[in-house]
Amino acid sequence: SAVISQKPSRDICQRGTSLTIQCQVDSQVTMMFWYRQQPGQSLTLIATANQGSEATYESGFVIDKFPISRPNLTFSTLTVSNMSPEDSSIYLCSVTQLGHVNTEAFFGQGTRLTVV
């Protein structure tokens, strides 16, 4: 299975600032996704990170707030911009590995963000 490294694992940020979260995979993957998990809630899909092109965002999420990059098949970043306390959540990246398409999505360990 894919080994996924997310950085940072946690951070405390001031409101109005931005944080970039990195997701690095140890092998090439076909798909990469970003999820948000608000306190006590389930996972909500933010967007699909597309290699070499703009991400595809789910309803309720916009590029200005959550810009995403995916320059190659193993790396993606999610930026949380102009943060407010409501952005305090765990952010997870998920990947689809060849050989596991439609059978298992692998998750990073998550980035726990607190906005003060």
Added chain:
Amino acid sequence: QKEVEQNSGPLSVPEGAIASLNCTYSDRGSQSFFWYRQYSGKSPELIMFIYSNGDKEDGRFTAQLNKASQYVSLLIRDSQPSDSATYLCAVNRGYNKLIFGAGTRLAVHP
């Protein structure tokens, strides 16, 4: 209507009993479904996936799918305290692009 519905619980069962977790989905065209388990502070981990009507068994776990009723369930036999976690049902939109339900908290008490 939410795309995936789960009872948030908590569902409390005694050790050794069968825990039954249920999930309904709204998109009749959905093809495959996942059950993940999430311990507090940890990432979700896959229990099993199912895409055919009927039952699929893996050890103590059985997933059941009824596409006509748009219903997915997970049975955990011989429940153990270590099974206490949140169980997430997810619809696969394709290529493991998952839409999750709210999750059901399961508590197995000795």
